[in-house]
Amino acid sequence: METGLKNRVAIVAASSQGIGKATALAFAAEGAHLALCARQQGPLEAVAREAAERFGIQTFTVAFDVSDDSAVRSFVQAAHQKLGRVDVCVTNAGGPPAKPFLSTTMEEWERAWQLNLRSIVSFAQAVLPYMQQQKWGRIVTLTSYTVKQPVPELVLSNSIRAGVMGLVRSLAGQFGPEGITVNNVGPGFTSTDRSVEILEKRAAAKGISFEQAEHDLMQDIPVRRMATPEEVAAAIVWLASAPAASITGQTLLVDGGSYRGL
Template sequence: MDLGLRDRVAIVAASSQGIGKAVAWGLAREGVKLALCARTESVLLTTAEEIRRETGTELMARVVDVTVPEQVHWFVGETARRFGRLDICVANAGGPPSKSFADTSIEDWHRAAELNLMSTVYLARETLPLMQARRWGRFIAITSVAVKQPLEGLILSNSIRCGVSGLVKTLAAEYGACNVLVNNVCPGFTATDRLIGLAKSLAAQKGVTPEQIEETWVSQAPLRRVGHPEELANVVVFLASERSSYVTGVSLAVDGGITKGLY
């Protein structure tokens, strides 16, 4: 299937590793020109060089903290100047720490809101007008299956990420007439460094091993395994494509069947 993505221009946030990196790879293989950003320069530049060398796609990579609106403004402007357009934005950021409510400070709540909600707002404010002007666009937020089914030990993610789902639904309604599609992809337990860290954190809290935590996660999924970043990326690439032309305002779980709700 031709996804109609060749020569489109995409921003992928937090794209130096994990899910963001897999999304960048997936888009590059479809001929998308990329603007990558992350906070750690050495890892980001290594990823950018790997993608450039293997796919030949045109890309730029910049160190950006997406919780700082001025940096997001500069990065989106730099992308538009470099490529002359912007078609796709994948709003992605790391997850907040695993804590109980009693152990979560006010500062933790503020940091989680900046990281997972406000970073999406900042990216949307800068990118959606550019897509609106061209009457074509794809804005895709990466959140968590926690927006559909709260996960144990993740009160910050369970709470803050639901705000992103509400934002996505509202933006889809506001920008749909301009042929700008806004969707939310919700990964389940996916094999990344973040998941390894989460397993260690939960294991320490419960007095068990990380392997036992992972076994619990696997047992919850009908597919009896955790997901691979590339499997999540495949869904994002489809939603970024011409083939997703009648899909907007959805929060799509890519979780191996963990979510038990009907919707």
């Protein structure tokens, strides 16, 4: 399939590891140039080098926390200046702590809002004017399948990320006439450190081994395995592609069939 992404510029947040890294490399494989950000400069630069060496694309990297609004704006402006355009923006940030509701603090709720909703607003406000100028753009938010099916240990994520779906729908309706699509990808359990954290907490709470907790989880996933970061990245790239131009305001789950709703 011809994605139409060659020589486009894709911003990928939290791209130093996991799904973010896989997404950056997937865009690079399609010939897109990359503007990458994460909190740690060393791992971020390693991803940029790998992408440039393997696929011959241009890269731009800045290390910062995506909850910093001014840093987001400065990064997007610098990326546009350095690479000449901004076509795709993939928002991403680490998930909130996995814990029961009564164990959460107001500080954790504030941090979850800053990282997992406010940062998306910041990126959208920064990239949309550039996309409007060129009458083409793709925003893809990365959340979790918990926006459709809450997970008991993830009350912070269940709550905050549901708001992202409202934002995605709102932006899709407003900016669709200008050739800009806005969609959300919701991974289920994926082979990342985040899933290990959740399984460790689940095992401790139930007084069982990590292996038993993992086995029990697999029984709830119809495909009987976790997704890979590369599989999630493929969904993101497809939503950003030219053939997906009529898909907007949607949430695409990459969860192995875990969500049981219609």
